[in-house]
């Protein structure tokens with residue numbers, strides 16, 4: 001373990017792409033990161049700066065890490081290609097490099113979201129855009145992992161999912177260190193949906209905290225939120241146990257309680273009365289939960305899966321509903337058993 005070195009390309013120079021590139025370069029992988037913005041490339045490459053001052057300020061990148069605005073050069077360089085761009089831009093960006101991809105490459109999506117128009121997960125987008133020869137070499141990295149903590153080398157554990165265990169195992173062995181432990185699974189749907197849906201619940205917890213509601217409410221949102229995430233993910237083909245793992249409960253707890261979460265921060269500001277558009281306009285970073293709340297609600301309606309918290313967040317975010325009234329309505333629904341096997345069976349029948 002921890003010995004083999006390879007060529008790593010990172011597509012996306014935001015906070016997470018930068019933190020993962022720092023990790024790969026620190027491991028000794030020859031790492032090249034593509035960023036759209038020239039200022040990101042120059043700040044990473046400038047020997048006097050060596051920092052992504054736009055998206056991950058305050059953390060020096062390893063000397064060996066190089067950045068480029070030439071996406072084709074990054075693809076040509078890589079054996080392992082980490083794709084770390086927000087969900088709405090995945091299809092367009094990957095289409096530009098589709099013809100330069102090579103069948104021996106492994107593409108690892110580190111993105112967490114569900115597209116609005118088509119309700120596709122990133123896995124579904126990639127299998128639509130990427131040549132078929134590469135489908136068995138698609139992998140997904142997810143789990144509780146704030147970029148700023150990974151950039152500081154703080155202990156972190158993630159899950160790598162791939163339909164083929166060999167691809168997941170290769171990524172696992174190339175990226176694991178005593179500070180960054182990678183597990184693996186073949187449950188691509190579970191890992192992807194866990195990472196996407198937890199962002200919606202992080203918005204909910206932020207709103208609750210912003211409204212001044214206490215720890216009881218937050219714990220209830222996390223627990224009942226996990227129940228909704230699990231029902232919806234199972235209806236979409238996930239294994240329920242994945243939702244109790246790093247990409248499900250692990251990331252849910254992190255994002256619902258950690259102050260580094262952008263989604264939780266958007267929720268707090270909404271709960272304190274700011275307008276959504278003003279919050280978004282003030283941020284350079286992406287809060288994927290805003291768009292995913294729409295997709296998740298539409299998927300729940302389409303599959304007839306009961307998700308009252310997700311529906312409530314959808315109404316607050318996209319229909320300007322009053323958050324206090326939504327909380328009251330959600331708490332006043334018909335009383336029921338906590339664990340309802342019929343709901344899970346109904347969700348499982350959707351698979």
Ligand SMILES: NC(=O)c1ccc[n+]([C@@H]2O[C@H](COP(=O)([O-])OP(=O)(O)OC[C@H]3O[C@@H](n4cnc5c(N)ncnc54)[C@H](O)[C@@H]3O)[C@@H](O)[C@H]2O)c1
Pocket residue numbers: 012013014015016017018035036037055084085086087089093110111112113145146147148284285286287288
């Ligand atoms: N930041 C984290 O801690 C973290 C951790 C795990 C997963 N993620 C996920 O990683 C993904 C990327 O997030 P991030 O934090 O690296 O980004 P970020 O919020 O730091 O930066 C936004 C990124 O979006 C890119 N972008 C903006 N417009 C674009 C366009 N038209 N085409 C292509 N790219 C465009 C920017 O270049 C930049 O790389 C998201 O799905 C996020 O949920 C983030």
Ligand SMILES: O=P(O)(O)OC[C@H](O)CO
Pocket residue numbers: 112143144145146147199202251254255260261262263264286287288
């Ligand atoms: O800052 P957030 O809310 O986008 O969360 C970042 C990561 O997904 C945490 O694992």
